[in-house]
Amino acid sequence: MSAAITDGAVKALISQLGYSSLYPPQEMAVKSGILEYERILVTTPTASGKTLIAMMAILKAVEKGMKAVYLTPLRALASEKYDDLKILEKLDLGGSKIRVTVATTDYDSSGNELAGADVIVLTNEKMDTLFRHNAEWLGNVGIFVSDEVHLIGDRERGPTLEMMLTKIRRNYPQSQVVALSATVANSDEIADWLGCKLVESDWRPTKLVEGVYEYGAVKMSDGSKFKVESSGVSSAVDLAIDSFNGGGQALIFAETRKRAASLAAKAVDGVYKRLDKAARELAAGASADILARGDDSELTKTLAQLVAKGVAFHHKGIIKILTATPTLAAGVNLPARRVVIASILRYDSDYGGSVPISVLEYKQLCGRAGRPKYDAFGEAVIVSERGVNAEELYDHYVLGSPEPLRSQLSNDSAIRFHLLSAIATMPGMKKPEIHDLFAGTLFARQYRSATV
Incomplete structure (x- = not known):
């Protein structure tokens, strides 16, 4: 346990989560005053313990009788963080219990129904509507946590996030702000704009190795090279099955939902024949659970069929290979030993065609690689497509640095x-x-x- 932690409730939280000691970025946050209500911008890799940093600050605010708001860009991430923060309800604060709630929909609601909670998890859009309704309880918020703050540079989500943070700084100057992100190139500028101290580290619990696949071979950033057996079906699926053969799970990022589902279907035969009896029974149970809990749509039926074979698309379950759109990279905790980027192209409606993703988005996708407590390393591999030079991909993405965040309010x-x-x-x-x-x-x- 860190010598810097003297608060009994915070110690109890750390113990409840199973930490014997804090990670280096968490130590840095404590030394920077996270427990003394300092405003902090934390930019550290995925799985480096940012959620615990936020939880410690939230707990200190609640101890003082104030409310805490945890903001996320996605409903799925809000649901996940709600589950994480529910552990606070197990702590005893001198006889009183912490109440945690989540609200991601009903944008016409005034938000008064949230007044009884101590910790409130919201999407950025929901928070924006609460500002417009002037929810009275906002005046008692002692801390605002903004997760995935790098999305301020996103053309669609960025403006709402930027205005929300601007209003928090302007209307609640007494409240602590804790901003979290894995990748912020111009972190000094963003920290200065938010009025935050900067906690920046490249420490991660698992080593990350990046590479590019071309014509059956992969070149990795640690100097290693290896061959991948071709099935003739899909290079991305071949890379995923290669990881599975080595005892790891794989996550394939596809450019569209349709291709994510298609890649999942292509992976079925290769995965199922490699599952042992126990794994097949677990997969069958997960499939039955999806059918029981889901609706009667073809999408649900297809997902259930694939999960029964150990494959899924954008679904959390007993699976060996998951295919997903890049939305899943926005903080949702579904890591895998190997991340496969099936295409670096994305459709841009303004441009009217496909354009390459940014280095920032690529690095976010890479962050899903490596499962703490399961893997000593994580791998991220780009599939080189026809007409795209593998060396150019390697130089631009693997060796490249994320672009600085730029305001999207210029739109x-x-x-x-x-x-x-x-x-x-x-x-x-x-x-x-x-x-x-x-x-x-x-x-x-x-x-x-x-x-x-």
């Missing part, structure tokens, strides 16, 4: 939407007040206030 439709939202939230808002609000955005910082 005309985004700034119009949030301008109208601000006016609707505060009727009678004067022009100087509007300017004051938007002058506090990352957009104003990066493009100068005069541009706003």
Whole structure:
């Protein structure tokens, strides 16, 4: 146990989670004042213990009689964090119990039904609606945790996240802010904008090795090379089965839902014949559970059939190979020994065609590689497609650095939407007040206030 931890409830939490000692990034956060209500931006790799950093800060706020809000970009991630934070309900704070709740839908609700909880898990969009409804209990929030904060650079989700953080800084200056992300290239700039101390580390519990596959062979960043047996079906599936043969699970990222389902179907034969009797029984049980809990759609039936064979698409279960769209990379805890990026292309509606993903998105996908407590290392492999040079992929993605986060409020439709939202939230808002609000955005910082 770290000598820096003196709070009994925090010690109890760490013990409850099974930690014998804190990870290095967690030690850094404690030394930076996470337990003394300091605002902190934590940028450390996936599985390096960011959730516990947030939980310790949340617990300290609740001990002081304040509420805590945990913000996520996805409903699936909100549900997962709710399950994680439920452990706080087992702690005894001098006879009182902590109440944890989650809200991700019903955007017309005023949020008053959440007032009885101590810890509230929300999606960013739900938080945005609570601001518009002026939920009274927000004044008693002692800490806001913003997970996956790098999504501020996402064209679709970024503007809402940026405005939400701007409003938190402006309207709740007394509240602690803890921002979490695995990859922020311009972390100093983002920390300064948020008014946060920066906790930055490249430590991860499992070693990450990255590489590129081309014509049956893989070149890895540690200098190693290996051959992969070809089935003639799919290079991405071959890489996944190769990992399974070595005792690991695999996660294939596909560019669309349709291709994710297609790759899962192609992996079935290769996986099922390698399952032992016990694994087949577990897979059959998971399949039956999906049919019992799910609806009567063809998607559910297809998923159940694939899970029975040890394969799934975007589903958490007893599986050896999972295929998914990149949405799963946004923090959802489904790691695998090997991550396979089936394509580096994504359809862009504005461009009207497929474009390469950013290095930032690639590094986020890589973060899923390596299962703490199960693997000593994780692997991330890009499949080189026709017409794309493998060496160029290696140089750009494996050796490349993530792009700096840039505000997406520069998009005309985004700034119009949030301008109208601000006016609707505060009727009678004067022009100087509007300017004051938007002058506090990352957009104003990066493009100068005069541009706003």
